[in-house]
Amino acid sequence: MPETRRADLAALDNTDPLRSFRAKFDLPDGVIYLDGNSLGCLPKATAARVSDVVTREWGQDLIRSWNKNDWINAPGRVGDKIADLIGANAGEVVVGDTTSINVFKCLSATLQLKSDRHILLSETGNFPTDAYMMQGLERLTNGRVEQRLVPPDAIFEALDDDIAVLLLTHTNYKSGRVRDMKAITATAHAKDIPVIWDLSHSCGAMPVHLNDCNADFAVGCGYKYLNGGPGAPAFLFAAKRHQEHVYPALSGWLGHKQPFAFDDFYNPAPGIDRFQCGTPGILGCAALEVGVDLMREADMEQIRAKSSALGALFIRLVNEQCEDFSFQLACPKNAEQRGSQVSFHHEEGYAIMQALIARGVIGDFRAPDILRFGFAPLYISYANIWDAVEILKEVMTSGEWDQEKFKQKAAVT
Amino acid sequence: MPETRRADLAALDNTDPLRSFRAKFDLPDGVIYLDGNSLGCLPKATAARVSDVVTREWGQDLIRSWNKNDWINAPGRVGDKIADLIGANAGEVVVGDTTSINVFKCLSATLQLKSDRHILLSETGNFPTDAYMMQGLERLTNGRVEQRLVPPDAIFEALDDDIAVLLLTHTNYKSGRVRDMKAITATAHAKDIPVIWDLSHSCGAMPVHLNDCNADFAVGCGYKYLNGGPGAPAFLFAAKRHQEHVYPALSGWLGHKQPFAFDDFYNPAPGIDRFQCGTPGILGCAALEVGVDLMREADMEQIRAKSSALGALFIRLVNEQCEDFSFQLACPKNAEQRGSQVSFHHEEGYAIMQALIARGVIGDFRAPDILRFGFAPLYISYANIWDAVEILKEVMTSGEWDQEKFKQKAAVT
Numbered sequence: 001m002p003e004t005r006r007a008d009l010a011a012l013d014n015t016d017p018l019r020s021f022r023a024k025f026d027l028p029d030g031v032i033y034l035d036g037n038s039l040g041c042l043p044k045a046t047a048a049r050v051s052d053v054v055t056r057e058w059g060q061d062l063i064r065s066w067n068k069n070d071w072i073n074a075p076g077r078v079g080d081k082i083a084d085l086i087g088a089n090a091g092e093v094v095v096g097d098t099t100s101i102n103v104f105k106c107l108s109a110t111l112q113l114k115s116d117r118h119i120l121l122s123e124t125g126n127f128p129t130d131a132y133m134m135q136g137l138e139r140l141t142n143g144r145v146e147q148r149l150v151p152p153d154a155i156f157e158a159l160d161d162d163i164a165v166l167l168l169t170h171t172n173y174k175s176g177r178v179r180d181m182k183a184i185t186a187t188a189h190a191k192d193i194p195v196i197w198d199l200s201h202s203c204g205a206m207p208v209h210l211n212d213c214n215a216d217f218a219v220g221c222g223y224k225y226l227n228g229g230p231g232a233p234a235f236l237f238a239a240k241r242h243q244e245h246v247y248p249a250l251s252g253w254l255g256h257k258q259p260f261a262f263d264d265f266y267n268p269a270p271g272i273d274r275f276q277c278g279t280p281g282i283l284g285c286a287a288l289e290v291g292v293d294l295m296r297e298a299d300m301e302q303i304r305a306k307s308s309a310l311g312a313l314f315i316r317l318v319n320e321q322c323e324d325f326s327f328q329l330a331c332p333k334n335a336e337q338r339g340s341q342v343s344f345h346h347e348e349g350y351a352i353m354q355a356l357i358a359r360g361v362i363g364d365f366r367a368p369d370i371l372r373f374g375f376a377p378l379y380i381s382y383a384n385i386w387d388a389v390e391i392l393k394e395v396m397t398s399g400e401w402d403q404e405k406f407k408q409k410a411a412v413t
Numbered sequence: 414m415p416e417t418r419r420a421d422l423a424a425l426d427n428t429d430p431l432r433s434f435r436a437k438f439d440l441p442d443g444v445i446y447l448d449g450n451s452l453g454c455l456p457k458a459t460a461a462r463v464s465d466v467v468t469r470e471w472g473q474d475l476i477r478s479w480n481k482n483d484w485i486n487a488p489g490r491v492g493d494k495i496a497d498l499i500g501a502n503a504g505e506v507v508v509g510d511t512t513s514i515n516v517f518k519c520l521s522a523t524l525q526l527k528s529d530r531h532i533l534l535s536e537t538g539n540f541p542t543d544a545y546m547m548q549g550l551e552r553l554t555n556g557r558v559e560q561r562l563v564p565p566d567a568i569f570e571a572l573d574d575d576i577a578v579l580l581l582t583h584t585n586y587k588s589g590r591v592r593d594m595k596a597i598t599a600t601a602h603a604k605d606i607p608v609i610w611d612l613s614h615s616c617g618a619m620p621v622h623l624n625d626c627n628a629d630f631a632v633g634c635g636y637k638y639l640n641g642g643p644g645a646p647a648f649l650f651a652a653k654r655h656q657e658h659v660y661p662a663l664s665g666w667l668g669h670k671q672p673f674a675f676d677d678f679y680n681p682a683p684g685i686d687r688f689q690c691g692t693p694g695i696l697g698c699a700a701l702e703v704g705v706d707l708m709r710e711a712d713m714e715q716i717r718a719k720s721s722a723l724g725a726l727f728i729r730l731v732n733e734q735c736e737d738f739s740f741q742l743a744c745p746k747n748a749e750q751r752g753s754q755v756s757f758h759h760e761e762g763y764a765i766m767q768a769l770i771a772r773g774v775i776g777d778f779r780a781p782d783i784l785r786f787g788f789a790p791l792y793i794s795y796a797n798i799w800d801a802v803e804i805l806k807e808v809m810t811s812g813e814w815d816q817e818k819f820k821q822k823a824a825v826t
Contacts, residue, residue: 026468026472026473028472028473028474028475031475033475035475035476038476039471039475039476041472041475042467042468042471042472046467047464047467047468047472050463050464050467050696051460051463051464054455054459054460054463054642054700055439055455055460057643058452058455058642058643059439059441059454059455059460060439060441061441062441062444062446062448062452062454062775063448063451063452063775063777064770064775065643071643071644097510097511097514097691098510098665098690098691098692099691099692100663100665100666100690100691101510101514101663101665101690101691104663108553111553112552115555124677125677126677127666127675128666128669128675128676128677128679129665129666129691131677131678131679132664132665132666132668132669132679133663133664133665135664135678135679136660136661136662136663136664136679137553137662139525139660139662139664140521140524140550140553140554140662141553141554141555142528142554142557144554144555149677174675223692229467229471229695229696230470230471230478230484230692230694230695230696231484231692231693231694231695231696231697231698232694233694234691247549247552248549249549249550249552249553250513250514250517250546250549251545251546251548251549251552252511252513252514252542252545252546253513253540253541253542253545255545256541256545260780261780262540262541262587262779262780263541264537264538264539264541264544264562265544265548266541266544266545266548266549277511277513277514278510278511278512278513278514278542278647279511279512279636279643279644280644281643281644281645281646281694281696281697282642282643282644283463283642283643283644283694283696283697283700284644284694284696284697285644287467287696357477362475362476362477364476366675367673367674367675
């Protein structure tokens with residue numbers, strides 16, 4: 001392979017079919033932001049939209065906005081838009097609450113579908129909130145249901161007749177490993193086990209085909225690749241075929257068939273609306289909708305192709321430029337098995353990441369030793385990757401990381 | 414009593430100790446807003462604060478804001494500020510999720526404190542989400558716990574040895590009746606029953622003394638009298654003495670002792686932080702904090718005094734001006750037993766409220782026949798009350814309400 005030069009990458013950026021999207025984000029000067037997998041960047045349209053919601057919709061129209069400005073339908077409207085991004089149909093996705101709460105909703109729903117089974121199955125090393133919600137259910141049911149965590153590669157053999165539900169993350173938050181949704185769902189279904197897919201690190205980063213995979217339930221995050229803002233509302237998918245068979249455990253007033261009848265007894269709304277609970281956060285929904293609208297302008301296959309290329313380029317350049325510095329790849333090398341992120345082990349990972357951030361290359365650190373770099377294809381360029389690796393090399397060569405380590409120790413003592 | 418004239422009320426406004434607060438809100442022209450008990454008005458400071466969070470904190474500082482702009486501590490910081498308004502201590506209140514979700518958290522917490530008991534007690538006619546969350550728990554536990562709803566006046570006699578928890582609303586959303594928190598809590602405690610207080614219609618409208626009443630748990634709403642914006646985050650109070658004895662059922666990653674250790678097993682954070690669950694909605698928290706800060710500038714005793722006077726004035730003027738129109742008081746006449754709202758029964762209530770709203774007097778309708786008017790003392794004046802009743806009289810005299818009824822029927826058929 002001939003040596004890559006920065007000029008080659010700038011040329012690649014000039015023919016990138018997604019190149020027009022970068023100008024639609026407000027990106028800070030002097031920063032190469034490789035953390036869009038944790039908190040996505042600010043779309044330029046968001047500030048004006050949120051301001052309009054605050055000053056006109058809330059300030060002037062006040063309570064009338066629930067109808068006049070359609071606040072009441074925001075969870076379903078934004079849900080329908082997200083549905084398009086994840087291979088679901090209108091009426092199968094609703095926005096609201098957090099990913100954690102939505103995991104709980106899905107888990108308790110599957111328990112009703114499989115009331116004769118008692119094991120909640122997931123894997124070790126998953127993003128922990130998914131496992132924690134299982135542990136909460138275990139306590140709440142006094143042990144009637146039990147969590148079982150097995151290593152990632154032992155999932156298939158763990159699918160036995162006791163399993164009430166399998167909960168898996170599609171793209172692992174730390175390793176970036178992507179699961180084969182179709183094969184796993186089919187295997188679980190063959191044993192009559194419903195599957196909940198956590199799409200937090202997939203939605204907006206790659207094509208997802210929930211209905212094509214015959215998925216049962218899914219949840220996902222609004223503030224990562226969907227660029228919905230800090231703590232944006234999450235989303236929940238429930239396949240049409242399951243919706244009428246589930247009485248939500250988190251049965252809030254907005255999930256009622258007639259919320260404004262104020263009846264003493266809960267009667268679930270038809271369809272996906274029963275998965276609503278309390279009053280939706282309208283500022284958060286509004287910001288999320290802008291991010292989702294922007295994402296819907298992009299071609300998801302192009303996003304995936306660019307994401308894979310950015311990741312491959314980063315791996316290759318780190319191997320070339322930083323071969324003396326003991327970085328060990330911590331994600332799949334094969335782009336098909338890798339999400340829109342690359343991670344490396346390094347025993348000084350925390351200090352190195354602090355030094356990088358001080359230089360404006362923002363990724364993040366995940367214990368115990370993982371440096372994680374995310375590539376949001378709508379606003380990250382090939383030249384960014386070159387520059388980031390150059391800075392990584394400088395940080396390692398100059399010993400800046402070691403100074404960060406020193407500062408860190410000084411701060412602790 | 415001598416006849417009240419508008420000039421007398423304008424004079425009263427001129428000496429109102431809270432009169433300076435009205436200028437701190439953006440109030441729409443041509444509107445008398447008597448629905449601050451449903452969605453509070455927009456503080457003037459909110460738009461700039463939310464804009465700063467969007468453009469600078471999110472847009473420029475990005476992921477660094479969790480530390481740099483203290484996002485990570487927003488739930489506890491705003492919680493501590495609310496604590497001051499409800500007679501709680503720092504470290505006893507946390508902001509996040511919705512009132513519904515927080516009811517669920519508190520209910521499941523009390524079940525752990527009283528694991529040998531199985532009845533969840535509340536009253537009929539409560540805001541229904543509180544009851545619905547009980548019904549969800551009943552389903553989730555396969556009937557191990559059961560909901561029991563009794564009429565409001567039968568609560569005391571229902572306090573028997575089977576009761577695991579009593580959940581009551583301090584100020585009823587519909588009738589405005591205020592419960593005696595101290596007496597009820599003491600009576601329940603004498604039978605070893607913890608009490609959850611829903612403060613949604615009390616917080617910011619009157620002094621609340623949770624610790625003085627020896628309260629166990631409480632929840633409340635951010636978007637009513639706290640003026641936190643549509644769907645603002647809710648809050649949860651857990652008395653210090655209970656916190657370490659509860660393993661949250663909604664055990665999310667931000668309630669973990671070490672959220673960034675990403676451990677597979679949940680270990681609750683010390684203190685109130687364990688009641689956090691997923692990532693907090695930062696836009697919603699920021700708007701709420703502005704509303705709470707503004708509320709903290711006011712004297713809660715003055716708020717209560719003015720609120721009582723506004724309600725009494727409204728009742729008196731409706732009785733005087735509209736005595737021919739069959740309005741039946743639906744709230745306590747005694748101001749001490751009444752929240753910051755007044756309600757009337759009228760069989761044509763829905764149409765009358767639509768006609769009032771068309772004239773800019775915004776209250777709301779609650780099935781089957783309640784016209785509800787809320788008085789937020791920070792931005793409602795005595796003269797507003799006069800004008801609102803004048804318009805109500807005109808609406809009734811002119812038959813405008815009847816035309817609204819006609820339009821409504823036409824729209825349905």
